[in-house]
Amino acid sequence: MMITQDQVDRILRLDGNGLPLVSLYIPAEPDRTGHRALLTRVASLLDRIRPLAEDRSLEHAARLSLRDDIAKIGKSLEEEPHRPGAVAVFSCSGNGVYEQVWLPRSTRERIVVDADPYVRPMLGVLDEYYRTCAVIVDKGTGQVWEHYIDEARELETIRDRTLRKPNYAAGLAEDRVRNKADELSKRHYRRLIGELKQLFGTGRFDLLVVGGHSHEVPVFIEFLPRELRDRLIGSFTVDRETATPADIKQKVRELVSDHAHQEQRQLVGEILEARAARRPGAVGLDETLWAASLAAIRTLAVDEDAVAPGVVCDRDGLLARSGKTCPLCGEPLREVPDIIDELTETVIDDGGEVRHIEPETELRAHQAGALLRFELPPQ
Template sequence: MIDAKQVIRLLQYNDPDNVLLSVHLSVPAEVPGLREMSVRLDSMLGALDAPADHRARMALAAEVEAIRSAVTEHARDWLGHGVAIYNSAALGFHEEVAVATPLPDRVVLGRRPYVRLLLSALAHVKPYFVVVVDRRQAWLYRVEGHAIERLSRLVDEGVRDSSYGGWAGFEEYRVRNRAWELARKHYRSTAATLDSLLKDNDREFVVGGNEVNIVEFIDLLPHPLRERVAGTFVVDPHTMTAGDLRLLSGRALAERRARYEARLRADLSDWAASGLAVTDLQRCAEMVTQALVDLLIVIGDEEIPGWVCDSTGDILVDQPVCPTCGQRARRLEDVIDEMVARVVSLGGRVEFLSGPGRPGEDGRPIVGARLRHRLVRRES
């Protein structure tokens, strides 16, 4: 499955005719729904404004045909997924990207691939691992979207029933102590297996089992692994199903994500109050233009039209004329996507929060930008 770094790689493509076509679709889970999806696609493609330039019109016609052909050929492979398709006739560029979550239906014409929705989807449905533990066994799973795959089952040696008392209780104490030592060994072996799975990626994991075993296991994890625990859930390892694990681990992740988003919203307010962030859309655009943003926060997925000056790089929200050079700027279907692309291209971070959040009076979603250094307020 594609990751954010591969999506950012798409930003290198720049169509000179400004007709690089980006199509986003939510593909139904069942084959009968494909007909309705095709109708939606035709409606979106038919609503595109034809370019004035003849060469650009011909290029767009070829791109539309390429998109339709790709959907006809591969739709059954994408059942239950979201898909983004990019095509530029001028560049000879065609890319199809499936993600394990629905994407809002959207068609965008522009100079480069439209990546905002794809990056947002990847941020919210990162693949992760699940480990369910008791004192003798561990079950490891990989979860990606709605799919769950069992990777392994780890079994450690056991001891005889610890209820056996022996002479004056000494044998019982010895057996219980031996059982705990074996459990520690088993937990550490499980942790080593997890470490090998997580070594070359940034994935997290969720821990399941009974409450005692969860605490015992997490307490024995090395600090780097403990930092990647994304949540916990209680489950009986001997009666659990794959569906149970998918539901319970997903719920634990969703709760953690909700707490994280609430904290980030609160942090944004604090940063703005201290001059370390801006939250007005135009001010955010100005800060992105000046390469002063190290973290861009986007709430919701609503498109906001705007402009960009190809001469100066100015991103504009409220006027089509560049204030720096005085020339008319190029129209953008979504100025927030331009800001997202600019920030990630310069090595900054983008966080996508669930919408609609607290839209302003004009209905725009909140966009916040944390700055690389604090703004200095001029004395009036």
């Protein structure tokens, strides 16, 4: 159920080939009562598209495909999710397409029937996670790992010839043996780097980390060309022979988390600075909600712990902390338990970026802030 980069790429390429494609998102709470509630919500979402499956104005093949989608999605989600977050499903039975993925954060529930998959909520969530390449170097061996969200998998191991037992009897002087060994490890490093260049060249990874023996890692890093060094966020010491995949995963997780926190602090700094310099920025929940209501948010920063009740206008999407009627259209406002949730979904729908701020920063007291596309008109 865990999402992989391959699966994301596959979903982005999906196409109904003339048949309707169903995209469904549902927040997941992994406990029994939560799961029962989830199934009720899924059934009600599927009921919304049931009339379409009976619509005689659609071609027979399209109706048949939709009917199969509804049956398949309902059945497949009966299995309980194991982690909190959200489940996304992309289905087009007529083309044999069925993709179900777990997302690490909750999304708003929705169902969309279209010629293409509705991917924006999925990309909006995944946008926050780095795709990290971890390479474990050792004399003659290079292990390449892919780390994404909270999963690690080995992509490949590259082995090269080494001089394990120098043959002094053959008459080689000791320094000549060492030179030969150095030459072999250089060749090995070059080959490994060629492989990494190819992996990064396809856009598969955002970040690079290097692990290995303390005497080898710095030497290998010296070999990295500029384009790979720019992606390098850190290195760690590990013995490839004795380290378990869990050890490596833990080391990588620490480096990636430090890097993420550093970027999050930097973003908060940029937002406060923009506001202070009178550049388009929003600080505080009221201002940020107003900015989101006007689709002005380019990058939203919300404190990880922020939760606040609020109100929304179902007609034009206005978001606010309180109020009875919409200041834009005069319609009555609907109360929601968490306006921050509505805020992040609105920003994703409008094509903005969302960043959850984990470390304690000045944003904690303000709950939310944003870099804006334009200066806000007065509220």
